[in-house]
Structure formats: C-alpha cells, structure tokens
Amino acid sequence: MHSLSVIMRAINGLNRLIGGIFSWLSVAIVVVCFWVVIERYFFGNTRLWMQDLYPWLSGVMFTAVAGYALLNNDHVRVDIFYRPTSSRNKAWMDLIGVLVFLLPFTYVVAIYCYTFVARSWGLREGSANPGGAEGLFLVKGFILVFAATLALQGISMLIRSILILRGREDLVPHDYRYETLMG
Amino acid sequence: MDLTLIGEIMAGAMFLGVIGMLMLGFPVAFTLAGTSIIFGLIGLSLGVFDFSNMAALAGRYTGYMTNEVLVAVPLFIFMGVMLERSNIAEQLLTTMGKLFGNMRGGLGISVIIVGALLAASTGVVGATVVTMGLISLPAMIKAGYDPKLACGTISASGTLGQIIPPSTVLIFMGDMIAGMHSQAQMQMGNFAPSAVSVGDLFAGAFFPGLLLVGIYIAYMLFMAVVRPESCPATPVPEDERKDLPREIIVALVPPLLLIIAVLGSILGGIATPTEASSVGAVGATLLATLRGKMSFAILKHTAHATAKITSMVFVILFGASVFSVVFRQMGGDDLVHEFLSNIPGGAMGAMIAVMIVMFVLGFILDTFEIIFIVLPITAPTLLLLGVDPIWLGVMIGVNLQTSFLTPPFGFALFYLRGVAPASVSTGMIYRGAVPFVILQIIAIVLLFIFPGIVTWLPDQLY
Amino acid sequence: QGNITWRMVTTWPRNFPGLGVGAQRLADRITTASGGRLTVEVYSAGELVPPLQSLDAVIDGTAEMSHGAAYYWQNKSVALSFFTGVPFGMTSREMASWVRYMGGQELWDEVYDQFGVQGFLSGDTGTQTGGWFKNEITGLSDLQGLRFRTPGLGGQVWQALGVSVTNMAAGEIFQSLQSGTLDAAEFVGPYNDLALGFYQVCNHYYTSSFVEPGLATELVVDKAKYQALPDDLQAIIRDVSQAEYDQVASDFYANDPRALNTLVNEHGVTLHNAFPDDVVEAAAGAAKEIIGGILNSDDDLTRRVARSFIDSMNLTRTRTEATDLTYALARQRYLDYSDL
Numbered sequence: 011m012h013s014l015s016v017i018m019r020a021i022n023g024l025n026r027l028i029g030g031i032f033s034w035l036s037v038a039i040v041v042v043c044f045w046v047v048i049e050r051y052f053f054g055n056t057r058l059w060m061q062d063l064y065p066w067l068s069g070v071m072f073t074a075v076a077g078y079a080l081l082n083n084d085h086v087r088v089d090i091f092y093r094p095t096s097s098r099n100k101a102w103m104d105l106i107g108v109l110v111f112l113l114p115f116t117y118v119v120a121i122y123c124y125t126f127v128a129r130s131w132g133l134r135e136g137s138a139n140p141g142g143a144e145g146l147f148l149v150k151g152f153i154l155v156f157a158a159t160l161a162l163q164g165i166s167m168l169i170r171s172i173l174i175l176r177g178r179e180d181l182v183p184h185d186y187r188y189e190t191l192m193g
Numbered sequence: 194m195d196l197t198l199i200g201e202i203m204a205g206a207m208f209l210g211v212i213g214m215l216m217l218g219f220p221v222a223f224t225l226a227g228t229s230i231i232f233g234l235i236g237l238s239l240g241v242f243d244f245s246n247m248a249a250l251a252g253r254y255t256g257y258m259t260n261e262v263l264v265a266v267p268l269f270i271f272m273g274v275m276l277e278r279s280n281i282a283e284q285l286l287t288t289m290g291k292l293f294g295n296m297r298g299g300l301g302i303s304v305i306i307v308g309a310l311l312a313a314s315t316g317v318v319g320a321t322v323v324t325m326g327l328i329s330l331p332a333m334i335k336a337g338y339d340p341k342l343a344c345g346t347i348s349a350s351g352t353l354g355q356i357i358p359p360s361t362v363l364i365f366m367g368d369m370i371a372g373m374h375s376q377a378q379m380q381m382g383n384f385a386p387s388a389v390s391v392g393d394l395f396a397g398a399f400f401p402g403l404l405l406v407g408i409y410i411a412y413m414l415f416m417a418v419v420r421p422e423s424c425p426a427t428p429v430p431e432d433e434r435k436d437l438p439r440e441i442i443v444a445l446v447p448p449l450l451l452i453i454a455v456l457g458s459i460l461g462g463i464a465t466p467t468e469a470s471s472v473g474a475v476g477a478t479l480l481a482t483l484r485g486k487m488s489f490a491i492l493k494h495t496a497h498a499t500a501k502i503t504s505m506v507f508v509i510l511f512g513a514s515v516f517s518v519v520f521r522q523m524g525g526d527d528l529v530h531e532f533l534s535n536i537p538g539g540a541m542g543a544m545i546a547v548m549i550v551m552f553v554l555g556f557i558l559d560t561f562e563i564i565f566i567v568l569p570i571t572a573p574t575l576l577l578l579g580v581d582p583i584w585l586g587v588m589i590g591v592n593l594q595t596s597f598l599t600p601p602f603g604f605a606l607f608y609l610r611g612v613a614p615a616s617v618s619t620g621m622i623y624r625g626a627v628p629f630v631i632l633q634i635i636a637i638v639l640l641f642i643f644p645g646i647v648t649w650l651p652d653q654l655y
Numbered sequence: 656q657g658n659i660t661w662r663m664v665t666t667w668p669r670n671f672p673g674l675g676v677g678a679q680r681l682a683d684r685i686t687t688a689s690g691g692r693l694t695v696e697v698y699s700a701g702e703l704v705p706p707l708q709s710l711d712a713v714i715d716g717t718a719e720m721s722h723g724a725a726y727y728w729q730n731k732s733v734a735l736s737f738f739t740g741v742p743f744g745m746t747s748r749e750m751a752s753w754v755r756y757m758g759g760q761e762l763w764d765e766v767y768d769q770f771g772v773q774g775f776l777s778g779d780t781g782t783q784t785g786g787w788f789k790n791e792i793t794g795l796s797d798l799q800g801l802r803f804r805t806p807g808l809g810g811q812v813w814q815a816l817g818v819s820v821t822n823m824a825a826g827e828i829f830q831s832l833q834s835g836t837l838d839a840a841e842f843v844g845p846y847n848d849l850a851l852g853f854y855q856v857c858n859h860y861y862t863s864s865f866v867e868p869g870l871a872t873e874l875v876v877d878k879a880k881y882q883a884l885p886d887d888l889q890a891i892i893r894d895v896s897q898a899e900y901d902q903v904a905s906d907f908y909a910n911d912p913r914a915l916n917t918l919v920n921e922h923g924v925t926l927h928n929a930f931p932d933d934v935v936e937a938a939a940g941a942a943k944e945i946i947g948g949i950l951n952s953d954d955d956l957t958r959r960v961a962r963s964f965i966d967s968m969n970l971t972r973t974r975t976e977a978t979d980l981t982y983a984l985a986r987q988r989y990l991d992y993s994d995l
C-alpha cells in the first residue's frame with residue numbers, strides 16, 4: 011500500500027510540475043497575440059511565424075495541463091449522483107471510470123496518433139504556411155503528452171480508489187481526498 | 194438486417210448510452226470518449242465500424258491546437274479571471290446598490306445591471322455568480338428580500354456572460370457554424386455565401402443580451418409592485434449619498450472603457466475577436482495594476498486558472514471528437530439528417546425539435562457538452578433547411594443559458610450553493626431559479642417570433 | 656463479391672466550382688468505370704479530417720485517397736511545392752510535360768515513397784488571377800504594409816516586396832476584406848472568385864498572377880493498397896486522373912472568362928491585366944531568390960527536384976514564348992472578330 015501511495019504522489023508531483031510550468035503559456039499567448047496586433051495596426055507589419063506561434067502556444071498549453079486539471083478535479087462531471095455520495099462510492103465510480111473510459115481513451119489516442127506524430131518528428135515538420143514558424147512537430151508531439159499525462163493521472167486516481175476502498179485513506183494526501191476536492 | 198440499418202441503430206444507441214454513462218459522474222470528456230470507444234468496438238464486431246477511422250483524431254486534434262479563431266477562448270478567460278481579481282465586481286455592486294437602493298427592487302436591479310456589465314467584460318460564467326453570491330446575497334437578505342427572488346436574480350444575472358459578448362460559448366459556436374454554413378451553402382449551389390464569423394455571432398447576441406436584461410429588470414419591477422415585501426428598498430444614509438457620483442464614475446468608467454475597446458472594436462469590424470481578446474487581456478491586466486491589485490501571486494493565479502479552464506473545455510472537445518468520428522462512421526449523421534428533414538413544419542419544425550432536445554439535455558449536461566455533441570450532428574441539416582446561421586447560434590446560446598439554471602445539474606445553482614449563507618436552503622435556490630427559467634423561455638419565444646432582434650445588428654454592421 | 660470501398664478526403668469544400676466538383680467527378684468516374692468494383696466515397700474538407708490534414712489521413716490509413724494540392728504539404732517536403740506550381744514557374748501545359756515526359760513523375764514518386772503514398776496529377780486551374788485590391792496598385796510603394804491574403808511560396812514573394820501577408824481559409828476572406836482586416840486577397844480565378852463575392856468589397860482585379868502560373872491538383876493514393884489492386888483498377892485510377900487533369904483545366908478555361916464577363920458587365924469591376932512593371936520585376940527577383948534557396952537545400956532529393964524543374968522549364972518556356980506567346984500576341988494585335 012505504501013509503495014502504491016509513493017507512485018500516486020510521484021504522478022501527482024509530476025503533473026503538478028507540468029501544470030505549473032505550462033500554465034504560464036497563457037501569459038505568453040497574451041503577450042505574443044497582443045504584439046502581433048500592435049505590429050499589424052501600428053507598424054503595418056506581420057511576421058508569419060508569430061501568427062503561428064500564439065495558436066500553437068494555446069494548443070500546447072491546454073494539452074499539457076489536462077492531467078494537472080484532472081489532478082485538481084477541474085474536468086467537469088455530471089455529479090447529480092456523484093457529488094452527494096460517500097467517498098467509498100466515489101472511489102468505486104472513479105475506479106470504473108478510469109478503467110472503462112479514461113485509459114481506453116488515452117490508449118486509442120496514443121496508438122492511433124503515434125505514427126502521425128512520429129512522422130512529423132521525423133520530418134521536423136514546420137508550419138504548413140511557408141515563412142511560418144518552425145517546430146509544428148513539437149506541437150503535434152503534445153497529443154502524446156496529453157495522452158500520457160492523462161493516463162498517468164488516471165493511474166494515480168486508480169491508486170487513490172484502491173487506497174480508499176482498502177480503508178487506507180490516510181495514505182492519500184489531504185489535498186487529493188474527495189472532501190477537499192469537492193469543496 | 195442490412196449494415197446501414199445496424200449502423201444507424203448503433204449510432205442512436207450510442208447517443209443514449211453516452212447520456213446514461215454520464216450519470217456515473219466521471220468527467221464528461223472521458224466518459225464521452227470512452228463510451229464511444231465501447232460502441233466502436235461493438236460496431237467493429239458487427240461490421241459497421243472500422244477502427245482505422247480513429248487515426249482521424251490526430252488531424253482533428255492538430256486542427257484544434259493550431260486554430261487561430263479559438264485562441265480567443267484562453268484570452269477571454271484570462272481577461273475574465275484577471276478582472277475578477279481586480280475586485281471590479283465588488284466595487285460595482287456596492288455603488289450600484291447605493292444608486293438604486295432607495296427604490297423597491299433596487300438592489301435586485303443593481304445585481305442585474307452589474308451582471309450585465311460583467312458579462313460584457315468576460316467570456317465565462319462562474320466567477321460572476323460566486324462574487325454576486327458572496328456580496329449581494331447577504332445584502333439582499335439583510336434588506337429583507339425573499340431569498341428565492343434574491344437567489345434567482347443572482348444566478349440568472351450571473352449567467353448573462355454566456356450570451357452577452359464576449360462569450361467563449363459563442364466563439365466555439367461561431368467557429369463551428371462558420372464552417373458548416375459555407376459547406377451547406379455550397380451544397381445548395383451558392384458559392385457566394387455571406388461568411389459567418391465569431392464577430393457576427395457576437396453582434397447577433399448583443400440585442401438578445403440586452404433583451405434578457407430588460408426582461409429581468411421588468412420582472413423585478415413587476416415583483417416590486419405585486420409583492421413589495423419580496424424586495425424592499427434599502428435607504429442609503431445621506432452622508433453616503435454625497436460621494437455617490439464620484440464613486441459611480443470611479444467604479445464604472447474603467448470597466449466601461451475596457452468593454453467599449455474590446456466589444457466596440459469587434460462589433461465595429463476594426464479587429465477580429467482574437468485580436469480584441471488579446472487587447473482585453475492586456476487591458477484587464479493594466480486595470481488590475483492601476484488598482485494596485487497586481488502581484489506575482491495574482492498573475493500566477495490567473496495563469497493557472499486560465500490554463501485549467503481552457504484545458505477543461507478543449508478536452509471536452511477532444512472527447513466529443515471521438516464520439517463524432519464513431520457516430521458519423523456508423524451513419525448517425527444520415528439518421529439525424531433524415532429525421533430532421535422529415536419533421537413537419539420544415540425548417541421551423543426541425544428548429545423547434547432541436548431546441549427542445551437541447552433544452553432537455555440542459556437539465557443534465559452543460560453548454561459545452563451539448564454544443565460539441567449536438568451542434569455537429571444537427572446544425573448542417575438545419576442550415577440546409579435554410580435556418581439563418583447567426584440566429585441559430587444565438588438561439589442556442591440563449592436556450593443553453595437555461596442549462597445553468599435548471600436543476601438538478603445547473604452550474605449557476607451549484608456555484609451559488611457554494612457561497613450562500615446556511616440560512617438559504619438548496620430548495621430556495623432551486624425554486625428561485627424557476628421564474629427566471631420561464632423568463633428565459635419567454636425570451637426564446639420572442640427571438641423565435643422576431644428573429645430581427647438577432648439579425649438586425651449583424652446586417653447593419655456589414 | 657470482392658467489391659472495394661475507398662474513402663477519399665479532399666481539401667476542397669463540397670461542390671466547390673472546378674475543384675470540389677472535380678474531386679467528386681473523379682470519384683464517380685472511378686466508381687462507374689470499375690462497374691462498382693471500386694466505389695469511392697468522398698469526404699469534403701472538414702468532414703472527416705480538417706482540410707489540411709488530408710495527406711496525413713491517407714498515410715495513417717484513415718482514408719485511401721486524398722484530392723488536394725501538393726504544395727499544402729511543403730512542410731513535409733519543400734520539393735512538393737514544385738508539383739503544384741511555384742512563383743514564376745511553369746504554366747499548366749509545361750507542368751504536365753515535365754511530369755509526364757521530363758522526369759517529373761519519377762521524382763514525385765521518389766518524394767512520396769517516403770510516405771508510402773503515390774501522387775497523380777488530377778486537375779489544373781490554369782494561370783490564376785493576381786488578386787483583388789481595394790485600391791489600385793501603381794507601383795512598389797503602394798505595397799508597403801498592404802494586408803494581403805495569399806498563401807504559399809507566392810506569399811513569401813509578396814512578403815519580400817513589403818506586403819503584410821496572412822493566410823486564411825476561403826470562408827473568412829470575404830468578411831476580412833469587408834471589415835478592413837484585409838486590403839487585398841487572391842484566391843483562384845474569376846470562376847471561384849465570383850462565387851466568393853469579392854467584387855462586393857474590392858474593385859480592382861488583376862487578371863494575371865505571377866505567383867501561381869499554373870496550379871495543379873493531385874490525387875494521392877495509399878501506395879500499398881493501390882499496388883494490391885488488380886491491374887485494371889490501377890489503370891482506371893491512373894487514367895481517370897489523367898482525364899480529370901484535362902477536364903478540370905477545360906472547366907476553368909471555359910468558365911473563367913464567362914465569370915469575368917459577369918464581373919465586369921454586371922458588377923462593374925475594374926480590370927488590370929498586369930501589375931506595374933517595377934512590382935513584377937521585383938517579384939521575379941524575389942522568386943528567383945526563393946527558388947534558388949530551394950536549389951541549395953540540404954536535402955539531395957529536393958535539390959534534384961528543383962534542378963529538374965528549372966531545367967525542364969528552361970526548355971519548355973522556349974516553346975511557350977517563341978510559339979504560343981508570339982501567336983497570342985499576333986492574334987491580339989491583328990485579329991478582331993468582334994464585327995463578325
């Protein structure tokens with residue numbers, strides 16, 4: 011049980027780290043997009059690479075932090091039955107959800123998008139727009155980052171469910187317990 | 194049985210299956226995707242689904258990750274979170290409360306007006322309800338308001354953000370409807386369709402937003418006359434009234450300038466919504482700085498909240514893409530097309546059917562899920578039948594605004610529950626929403642009968 | 656028994672004049688010619704995958720065929736630009752000659768072999784128009800800061816002249832012109848442009864492009880699946896594509912001038928046959944620099960494609976200029992049938 015808890019905490023730490031870093035891209039999006047507007051309206055100038063950059067930053071941001079958002083229970087649920095129920099029942103629902111919905115989803119994304127992403131990396135693919143930004147392959151790579159961070163967080167949720175169902179909620183960090191997350 | 198029929202039955206079953214599975218309470222995005230994969234596997238065994246179609250996800254996801262129009266979503270979210278942190282709402286609520294306090298229903302009207310102002314400066318619903326619930330609800334109850342009326346006013350006004358531009362919901366709908374509209378037009382042989390954009394949808398939603406504000410205020414005045422005890426006046430002491438004009442200017446002018454800069458440049462056709470949203474985000478940051486609210490912690494909070502909310506919305510879109518790949522391949526789109534085309538009453542009959550389905554789904558689902566699932570399968574047919582694309586988007590926007598207010602799963606009600614004092618029961622919050630849901634339906638009917646309320650402004654602009 | 660269904664994704668909207676219609680007709684011809692043994696189902700832009708993901712869809716097996724333009728994939732290999740057309744490059748006649756008789760197809764196969772697909776010419780718009788401008792262009796100085804929608808290598812040429820270039824989807828152009836986000840735009844030619852309604856917002860129409868002298872479309876097939884087909888089905892795909900190259904070009908040749916008449920007579924559009932000399936000269940210089948850059952690419956195959964393209968064009972242009980152009984000028988100068 012203790013080793014499971016260690017794995018869970020490690021995954022949470024990883025997603026917290028990724029989320030903490032990539033959240034800052036939102037500020038970068040503001041800055042780059044605003045600068046493009048300033049250049050366009052005040053200097054009559056555009057740089058094609060910058061026009062690519064801010065949508066890409068947005069794409070990277072929302073894929074990279076998906077696992078972090080799951081860690082914080084920020085992905086919306088239809089919680090008519092889920093919210094009022096006991097922690098044990100929540101643990102069961104999450105256990106089933108991760109196994110039946112989340113992991114198959116991340117598996118399908120990873121398997122069916124892998125060759126697409128790998129090819130893009132092989133070509134060091136840049137913008138489809140000549141004169142556009144380099145590094146589209148990095149953006150596409152985040153489809154796999156998305157699948158991986160979500161799958162990991164799913165495993166962390168599985169462990170949480172197992173710990174709670176085995177009566178070892180004490181091994182779940184406070185900020186990862188249902189009563190904390192459900193506010 | 195032939196494969197087309199099997200496929201269509203499977204597609205129909207999948208739609209209902211998804212709705213059922215969502216009740217388990219697992220995050221919507223993954224439930225959508227996971228259930229669709231299960232139905233895909235069943236479809237595979239019946240010979241009506243080919244898993245190689247799943248490779249289409251890579252292209253679709255890349256499309257969303259590089260979409261210039263959709264960048265307005267994080268930018269408007271950033272703007273909204275930043276404004277929320279600069280305590281503009283608090284200041285507005287206090288000053289407006291003083292301004293209208295002397296009349297019956299005045300506090301309620303001030304909540305509605307502040308709700309509308311905040312709606313015009315932010316793209317998301319949520320924070321507004323919380324802020325108004327924290328500040329105005331105790332004030333209204335202290336003044337002797339009927340808690341049900343107070344709660345209803347706050348939850349309804351807090352959801353105006355969805356329909357009064359800028360609105361993230363309208364951005365997604367604008368992006369989706371634009372593509373479907375040009376496809377539908379070309380399919381009908383019109384290769385010069387008037388393009389539809391997010392900006393058009395914003396323009397189309399402007400007057401319906403004002404209409405809702407007007408209806409809410411009219412209702413409040415009506416209550417003040419019919420049941421004066423439900424919304425008593427809160428006289429403001431003379432010494433507090435002296436400073437009021439200055440307070441109003443200080444509270445109102447900065448957000449108004451921001452609203453005019455952002456909305457004005459979009460509606461005036463000067464800037465695209467994405468461009469304007471970046472100006473809005475910078476403007477909100479500037480405003481927070483001027484008000485002395487800026488700090489590293491605030492910036493960090495804004496960055497984190499923006500990233501998480503954006504991710505939450507886009508991940509639903511990712512999950513809904515799996516649904517759409519499976520649903521289309523199994524012939525579900527054709528099924529919906531046939532069904533809608535054969536409804537008596539032509540375009541209007543089909544429109545009413547779609548609106549009712551969305552309204553009903555609104556009881557259990559929230560706006561984004563409904564749009565990402567239902568819009569792609571119904572809108573192409575509605576547009577082919579001749580429904581105006583801007584009107585369609587705005588009608589859906591107003592319709593789904595009620596999903597925030599309808600029990601058992603209404604976001605605004607949840608948010609309010611989270612911050613309401615213990616003396617206010619959940620039942621009061623739920624019952625308080627009922628009149629506003631009815632007002633919402635009245636608005637939908639008005640927009641249905643007088644589509645010009647929606648289409649007039651976009652027509653004038655271009 | 657043994658009937659096959661293939662999915663064809665396209666980069667064009669359904670029923671789009673010339674191109675979307677051409678893709679659908681190509682699919683239908685294959686279905687008919689094969690007696691239904693090979694049925695091709697068309698998914699238009701965005702129906703299965705976003706328009707600019709259709710090559711990936713074939714490579715990844717989501718579809719068996721893609722109908723589009725090779726230069727959309729220039730970020731996979733710069734060499735692919737040449738199989739659609741490049742600024743100051745070949746006309747459609749010259750292009751077909753290069754691909755069919757001067758080593759073009761072999762090089763194209765070599766490029767696409769890397770992705771397990773094969774390309775065929777499947778249509779051609781002919782020389783495109785220069786674009787729609789709100790104000791007349793009188794010289795290079797009018798271009799500075801001008802906001803112009805024009806994609807591809809052509810966009811880079813314009814950018815080198817001081818233009819502020821953006822790329823956006825067909826459906827967004829009209830409104831951007833209207834709202835002032837754009838000052839000018841080019842799409843294809845009168846046949847499509849009339850349909851897109853640009854005349855309502857721009858009055859100056861330049862009828863000859865130097866950046867898209869002949870735009871060829873392609874049919875891409877999954878190579879392994881193609882080669883697994885019986886010989887007759889392979890031949891049907893190949894021959895239908897070849898026929899469609901000509902069919903689409905004829906469609907544009909017949910309908911572009913009709914549309915242009917409508918634009919002038921019914922909508923009062925002001926025509927300019929060519930851009931001012933200093934613009935064209937500067938553009939040719941910029942194009943030479945860009946193509947020269949590709950000729951010095953790190954990639955051997957890209958260098959060979961560029962070399963072959965330039966060598967072939969140097970040869971075929973002598974025929975075009977000495978024979979076709981001389982004749983066209985003579986007819987323009989001395990023959991007038993308008994009184995007959």
Ligand code: NA
Nearest residue numbers: 312354357359
């Ligand atoms: Na709003």
Ligand code: NA
Nearest residue numbers: 555556596602
């Ligand atoms: Na609801």
